[in-house]
Amino acid sequence: MIVIVKPQATAEQMEHLLERIRQFGLQPMVSTGSERTVVGLLGDERLLPEGALESLPAVEQVMPILKPYKLVSREFKSTDTVIDVRGIPIGGKQIQVIAGPCSVETPEQMRSSAEAVKAAGCRLMRGGAFKPRTSPYTFQGVGDEGLDYFRTAADAVGLPIVTELMDVRKIDLFLEKGVDIIQIGTRNMQNFDLLKEVGRLDVPIILKRGLSATIKEWLMAAEYVAAHGNHRIIFAERGIRTFETAYRNVLDVTAIPVLKRETHLPVIVDPSHAGGKAWLVPQLSKAAIAAGADGLLVESHPCPEEAWCDADQALSPQQLMTLMGDLRKIAEAIGREL
Ligand code: PEP
Ligand code: MN
Numbered sequence: 036m037i038v039i040v041k042p043q044a045t046a047e048q049m050e051h052l053l054e055r056i057r058q059f060g061l062q063p064m065v066s067t068g069s070e071r072t073v074v075g076l077l078g079d080e081r082l083l084p085e086g087a088l089e090s091l092p093a094v095e096q097v098m099p100i101l102k103p104y105k106l107v108s109r110e111f112k113s114t115d116t117v118i119d120v121r122g123i124p125i126g127g128k129q130i131q132v133i134a135g136p137c138s139v140e141t142p143e144q145m146r147s148s149a150e151a152v153k154a155a156g157c158r159l160m161r162g163g164a165f166k167p168r169t170s171p172y173t174f175q176g177v178g179d180e181g182l183d184y185f186r187t188a189a190d191a192v193g194l195p196i197v198t199e200l201m202d203v204r205k206i207d208l209f210l211e212k213g214v215d216i217i218q219i220g221t222r223n224m225q226n227f228d229l230l231k232e233v234g235r236l237d238v239p240i241i242l243k244r245g246l247s248a249t250i251k252e253w254l255m256a257a258e259y260v261a262a263h264g265n266h267r268i269i270f271a272e273r274g275i276r277t278f279e280t281a282y283r284n285v286l287d288v289t290a291i292p293v294l295k296r297e298t299h300l301p302v303i304v305d306p307s308h309a310g311g312k313a314w315l316v317p318q319l320s321k322a323a324i325a326a327g328a329d330g331l332l333v334e335s336h337p338c339p340e341e342a343w344c345d346a347d348q349a350l351s352p353q354q355l356m357t358l359m360g361d362l363r364k365i366a367e368a369i370g371r372e373l
Contacts, residue, residue: 036075036076036080036083036097036098036099036100036101037073037074037075037076037097037098037100038052038056038073038074038075038076038088038094038096038097038098039071039073039094039095039096039097039098040052040071040072040073040074040093040094040095041092041093041094041095042070042071044072044092044093045093048091048092048093049072049093051091051092051093052074052088052091052093052094053065053074055087055088055091056074056076056088059082059083059087060078060082061076061077061078061079061080061082061083062076062077062078063075063076063077064076064077079101080099080100080101081101081103081105102254102297103251103255103258104251104254104255104257104258104298105258106258106261106262106266107254107257107258107261107268107298107299107300108254108297108298108299109296109297109298109299111299112299113299114299115127115299115301116266116299116300116301117301118239118267118269118300118301120159120195120215120216120239121195121215123158123159123195125239125269125301125303125329125330126269126300126301126329127329128370128371128372129371129372129373130324130328130329130330130331130362130366130371130372130373131157131158131159131303131329131330131331132155132156132157132158132159132330132331132333132358132359132362132373133157133159133160133161133197133303133330133331133332133333134152134155134157134160134161134331134333134334134335134350134355135148135149135152135160135161135162135197135334135335136148136161136162136334136335136336136342136344136349137162137163137166137307137334137336137342137343137344137345137348137349138162138163138164138166138174138176138177138181138342138343138344138345139162139163139164139176139177139181139182139184139185139198140177140342140343141184142184142187142188144336144337145162145184145185145187145188145189146187146188146191147337148160148162148188148335148336148337149188149189149191149192149194150192151335151337151352151355151356152192152194152335152355153192153193153194154352154356155335155352155355155356155358155359156356156359156373157194157355157359158194158195159194159195159196159197159215159216160185160189160194160195160196160197161196161197161198161218161332161333161334162181162185162196162197162198163176163181163198163199163218163344164176164177164178164179164180164181164182164184164185164198164199165178165181165198165199165200165201165202165205166199166344167199167201167220167221167222167223168344174343174344179205179208182198182208182209182212182214183212185198186212186213195215195216196214196215196216197214197215197216197217197218197241197332198214198216198217198218199217199218199219199220200214200217200218200219200229200233201220201223201229202229203228203229203232206232206233206236209238210236210238214238215238215239216238216239216240216241216269217233217236217238217239217240217241218240218241218243218271219233219240219241219242219243220243221243221244221245221246221273221308222245222246224242224243224244224245224248224252224253224256225245225248225252225256227256227259230256230259230260230263231259231260231263232263233260233265234259234260234261234262234263234264234265235263235264235265236265237265238265238267239267239268239269240260240265240267240268240269241269241271241303241332242256242257242260242268242269242270242271243271243273243305244270244271244272244273244275244287244290246275246276246284247275247276248275250290250293250294250297253270253294254294254297254298257270257298257300268300269300269301269302269303269329269330270294270298270300270301270302270303271302271303271304271305271332272286272287272290272291272294272302272303272304272305272309272323272328273304273305273308273309273332274286274287274305274308274309274310275287282309282310282311282312282315283308283309283310283311283312283348284308284309284310284311285309286304286306286309286310286319286322286323288322288323288326290302291304291323291326291327291328292326292327295327301329301330302327302328302329303328303329303330303331303332304319304320304323304328304330304331304332305331305332305333306319306320306323306331306333307332307333307334307345307348307349307350308334308345308348310348311347311348312347312348313339313347313348313349313350313351313354316333316334316348316350316354316358317354317357317358317361320333320358320362321361321362321365324362324365324366324369324371325365325369327369331362333350333355333358334348334349334350335349335350335351335352335354335355336349336350336351337351337352338351339351359373
């Protein structure tokens with residue numbers, strides 16, 4: 036951290052600043068130029084509480100140099116982290132497409148969903164038993180028994196399962212059912228108590244980006260999980276809210292290379308909640324993979340028009356199959372595999 040000192044700062048004000056810096060366990064290095072004086076801080080600047088120096092009379096500006104996130108940053112670990120989910124690597128050369136319905140509905144719907152996901156060549160399956168809905172009057176998910184329908188259907192074809200956790204009181208149930216990846220949804224990206232709890236688990240986490248979250252806020256949310264011990268975190272860009280109303284959200288493609296630069300953790304993209312329309316999903320998926328995403332989270336349904344939730348954006352089994360074929364070509368072109 037570098038502190039720029041006000042030109043009119045008195046000797047006493049300057050001494051007070053240096054004293055405060057030392058009180059926080061840091062070493063001040065004063066550099067007096069012909070026009071300005073700056074103070075460099077040696078040591079871990081994260082020891083400083085936010086805003087601790089800004090209000091001092093000698094201070095004009097405080098400029099951090101270290102990132103506020105640590106464990107998830109590339110500064111901490113320079114090589115890509117590959118997360119192993121029952122033998123399936125996420126974050127390595129191989130791209131993973133996690134497909135399945137928005138919500139778990141019935142045992143039969145889950146059985147045919149699982150068969151279609153497997154037949155398309157996907158190695159993991161998604162589906163929500165607990166749904167975060169905008170309206171309290173719409174379908175909220177089938178609840179506890181949904182995890183059984185999901186587990187049974189996915190086990191029959193050998194696919195690990197990804198499902199959303201909204202409430203800490205369901206953690207024991209998730210562990211009991213052996214949920215392979217816990218999804219923290221957009222609306223809970225900054226539910227810090229939930230993040231702390233999943234941080235204590237030994238289960239990989241998909242952390243979706245908040246509706247209007249900045250990259251830094253998203254990285255800090257992941258840092259919460261990592262700081263509590265769970266380093267197996269996968270970022271999922273799912274579109275952000277902007278002024279545009281022509282589609283559900285704006286897929287932030289730029290976030291992919293930016294995040295890959297800032298963090299060693301895998302980054303995947305959810306083109307379904309970004310576009311909100313099935314016809315947009317193939318193009319957004321291709322853009323995501325071409326931009327360096329490590330995988331996708333895609334909604335598919337055995338019969339999209341009958342889906343209980345997000346029917347407009349679900350791919351049919353045939354559309355999922357076609358998408359996988361197209362993505363395979365892109366993966367090859369960029370030296371990866373699908
Ligand atoms: C979902 O993936 O089922 C979901 C609700 O997505 P999001 O949290 O991105 O809205
Ligand atoms: Mn959905």
